Amino acid sequence: MKRDPQGRRLFLFLVVVTGFGGLFAVLALPKWDRPPIQSTEWGPPAIAMDTFVALNREPDPLNTRDFPVPEPVEDAGVPASAVYDDVEVLGDLDRAQFDRLQVAITAWVAPDEGCSYCHAEGQDGALDHAAEQPYTFEVARQMLRMVREINAEDAGGHLAPQGVTCFTCHRGENIPAYTWLKAGDWPPPEDRWFQKPPPWIRTATTIREFFPREAFELFILEDNRAAGIQTRAIGPGDGVTVLPRNEPEPDGMPLFTRAENIYLFMMQMSDAMGVNCTFCHNSRVFYDWNQSTPHRVTAWYAIDQTQKINHDHIEPLKDRLPPFRLGPVGDPYKVNCMTCHVSKRKPLDGIPMVEFFPGLVAPG
Amino acid sequence: MSRFHSLYTQIQIRGPADRPIPVPGRDRNGIFGPFFSIWLGRIGDPQIGRSYLGWWGWIAIVTGSISIMIMGFNFWAQADWNTVAFIRGMAWHRLDPPTGDGLYLRPLNQGGWWQWAGLLLTISILAWWMRIYTRAKALGMGTHVSWAFASAIWLYLCIGVLRPLIVGSWEEAPPFGIIPHLNWTATFSVLYGNFYYNPFHCFSIVFLYGSVLLWAMHGGTILGVARFGGEREAEEIVDRGTSQERGALFWRWTMGFNANFESIHRWIYWFAILTGVTGGIGILLTGTVVDNWYLWGVKWGLAPSYPDVYPDMVIPDAINRTSLDP
Numbered sequence: 001m002k003r004d005p006q007g008r009r010l011f012l013f014l015v016v017v018t019g020f021g022g023l024f025a026v027l028a029l030p031k032w033d034r035p036p037i038q039s040t041e042w043g044p045p046a047i048a049m050d051t052f053v054a055l056n057r058e059p060d061p062l063n064t065r066d067f068p069v070p071e072p073v074e075d076a077g078v079p080a081s082a083v084y085d086d087v088e089v090l091g092d093l094d095r096a097q098f099d100r101l102q103v104a105i106t107a108w109v110a111p112d113e114g115c116s117y118c119h120a121e122g123q124d125g126a127l128d129h130a131a132e133q134p135y136t137f138e139v140a141r142q143m144l145r146m147v148r149e150i151n152a153e154d155a156g157g158h159l160a161p162q163g164v165t166c167f168t169c170h171r172g173e174n175i176p177a178y179t180w181l182k183a184g185d186w187p188p189p190e191d192r193w194f195q196k197p198p199p200w201i202r203t204a205t206t207i208r209e210f211f212p213r214e215a216f217e218l219f220i221l222e223d224n225r226a227a228g229i230q231t232r233a234i235g236p237g238d239g240v241t242v243l244p245r246n247e248p249e250p251d252g253m254p255l256f257t258r259a260e261n262i263y264l265f266m267m268q269m270s271d272a273m274g275v276n277c278t279f280c281h282n283s284r285v286f287y288d289w290n291q292s293t294p295h296r297v298t299a300w301y302a303i304d305q306t307q308k309i310n311h312d313h314i315e316p317l318k319d320r321l322p323p324f325r326l327g328p329v330g331d332p333y334k335v336n337c338m339t340c341h342v343s344k345r346k347p348l349d350g351i352p353m354v355e356f357f358p359g360l361v362a363p364g
Numbered sequence: 365m366s367r368f369h370s371l372y373t374q375i376q377i378r379g380p381a382d383r384p385i386p387v388p389g390r391d392r393n394g395i396f397g398p399f400f401s402i403w404l405g406r407i408g409d410p411q412i413g414r415s416y417l418g419w420w421g422w423i424a425i426v427t428g429s430i431s432i433m434i435m436g437f438n439f440w441a442q443a444d445w446n447t448v449a450f451i452r453g454m455a456w457h458r459l460d461p462p463t464g465d466g467l468y469l470r471p472l473n474q475g476g477w478w479q480w481a482g483l484l485l486t487i488s489i490l491a492w493w494m495r496i497y498t499r500a501k502a503l504g505m506g507t508h509v510s511w512a513f514a515s516a517i518w519l520y521l522c523i524g525v526l527r528p529l530i531v532g533s534w535e536e537a538p539p540f541g542i543i544p545h546l547n548w549t550a551t552f553s554v555l556y557g558n559f560y561y562n563p564f565h566c567f568s569i570v571f572l573y574g575s576v577l578l579w580a581m582h583g584g585t586i587l588g589v590a591r592f593g594g595e596r597e598a599e600e601i602v603d604r605g606t607s608q609e610r611g612a613l614f615w616r617w618t619m620g621f622n623a624n625f626e627s628i629h630r631w632i633y634w635f636a637i638l639t640g641v642t643g644g645i646g647i648l649l650t651g652t653v654v655d656n657w658y659l660w661g662v663k664w665g666l667a668p669s670y671p672d673v674y675p676d677m678v679i680p681d682a683i684n685r686t687s688l689d690p
Contacts (some may be wrong), residue, residue: 007402011406042673043670043673044670044671044673047670156680189471189473189474192441192473193441193472193473194437194438194441194442194473194477195438195442195459195460195472195473195474195475195477195478196442196473197439197442197457197458198458198460198544210456229554229555230554230555230556230557230656231555231556231557231655231656232656232659233655233656233659234654234655234656234659234660234663235653235654235655235656235660236652236655254463254464254535255535255555256535256536256551256555257463259551259554259555260547260551263547263550263551263554282670284558284560284561284658284667285557285558285658286554289679290672291670292677293673293674293677294674294677297677297678297679297680300680301680
């Protein structure tokens with residue numbers, strides 16, 4: 001007779017191996033955060049309106065790059081427009097400061113390519129300001145206008161006192177590392193038999209890139225507010241219902257779809273700043289400003305600002321950019337919260353930036 | 365000596381295969397087996413089959429399969445027939461309900477697929493319920509299992525059929541898809557002002573967690589008294605033996621009261637059933653009777669008010685610039 005006819009030992013062995021294997025997989029495969037985790041409370045005591053920061057987490061390489069600041073220089077006493085032709089944006093800036101700023105911009109945006117990334121070179125290798133300039137020249141001009149404008153306006157103090165420079169987004173890259181494009185569109189209903197999927201980005205390599213860009217298009221390209229989906233009355237006909245049920249939104253989008261897009265947008269926003277919902281909201285009632293934290297005010301202005309950046313400054317560049325700088329539907333790489341913040345509450349932990357470069361603030 | 369008091373069953377009863385007995389429908393539509401599996405015998409009975417399909421089973425399997433195929437082929441087409449993308453994106457694919465007012469049947473590629481998939485899935489589930497009901501009847505059993513299953517079906521119908529019928533639109537029914545239907549729960553909650561303040565959601569959670577607790581208590585008790593013959597719990601309902609007495613005394617010692625060997629099963633049965641029943645009521649009330657559960661919670665003292673932490677906070681003037689904001 002077999003000693004162990006029902007294979008008890010084998011079974012026990014398999015159970016133990018599976019158990020340890022599972023334990024090992026759970027411990028080793030995901031990226032865990034080692035303690036300590038720093039928690040900060042924003043709301044009234046003991047209702048868990050906290051944000052958590054994993055102090056030991058590997059930082060994003062973009063956040064470890066030093067902010068290049070050239071040595072300060074004495075004013076030359078003449079404006080740049082007196083020395084150079086064709087200075088549209090920075091003409092009033094002192095020539096010496098202008099040159100210093102050019103050096104800085106090169107270090108911020110095209111450290112490897114140098115001046116010739118934006119300026120045409122002559123036969124002798126020197127810059128040829130009279131020749132036709134590469135597309136980057138006009139793009140850089142537009143970007144300077146943008147930076148000067150948002151530093152000067154800065155509604156709600158979203159940027160103060162740090163301000164923005166090219167480095168805030170570019171971090172030494174020609175194109176900032178975190179950007180978004182519109183997803184390619186699906187054929188119209190008459191040309192397909194199946195139902196349209198949400199615009200997942202199927203070429204994505206990370207989960208962040210995978211999410212639909214619809215929400216970005218809605219809230220930080222077009223002028224829609226990421227708000228107003230929660231009903232404000234207890235029941236139908238009870239007090240003021242801002243939007244009656246089953247009535248389409250002004251932009252024709254069903255409430256439920258809009259709510260989902262706001263959800264996506266808010267999750268991306270939280271991720272971009274390394275915070276969670278309760279940094280700005282009391283999550284029991286998202287819409288109520290009276291239970292929100294002041295961060296929500298800043299964020300509210302920030303959404304406005306980002307919308308302007310994309311709509312007024314970046315989207316118009318699509319006619320100037322070469323095809324290889326455009327997405328599948330011919331739009332330029334646009335910004336979202338992540339572009340500047342890179343998972344930090346303040347980009348580069350709020351180090352002073354614009355105060356070294358007065359030329360980056362539009363006068364008046 | 366049988367040993368039940370371990371983490372897994374160490375005994376396996378193996379007799380000749382259970383033979384058909386004259387029960388209506390028995391084995392006329394039988395499929396599959398019988399055969400024995402040592403491995404399945406470790407977690408249950410080693411005899412597999414013979415299973416009964418029957419007409420209700422056929423209807424359930426055919427309609428269910430078509431429903432799953434509709435979802436699957438939509439997902440596959442959405443992945444551009446790329447099989448790798450189809451499999452990798454399995455958790456993310458989605459089939460949305462039609463948007464807009466009206467319950468009429470939409471063109472297939474604009475919500476019609478969802479409607480057909482939903483209709484066939486509903487038929488499949490109801491046919492499966494009939495199958496369970498008729499088989500219990502055939503065996504002369506009570507139909508308790510059917511009514512417990514009906515509770516889950518009730519919740520499913522409330523979410524996907526009854527509430528859409530009441531509000532006159534399919535738009536807020538959940539999409540088909542693994543992560544999309546989970547996202548639906550979050551969106552639905554936020555849209556209607558926080559489901560946690562929905563008292564029927566509260567009840568549903570109580571019964572759900574209560575079921576878990578009761579199961580742990582009952583399973584633990586029976587395994588604990590198995591060495592005294594406690595697995596014969598049904599007989600010990602009236603013919604109390606030492607296992608019943610010890611189990612009962614254990615709970616009287618530890619919490620002063622004990623269910624008996626009969627009532628514990630009613631406790632668990634009703635907790636399980638009420639999970640679905642109360643959940644369904646909570647769904648039906650949402651957006652019909654109550655639009656914002658948070659405000660409802662404030663009105664009835666469920667949601668406390670908190671001290672104002674930022675009295676000097678300046679809310680942007682422009683908040684009022686669109687009709688969307690308060």
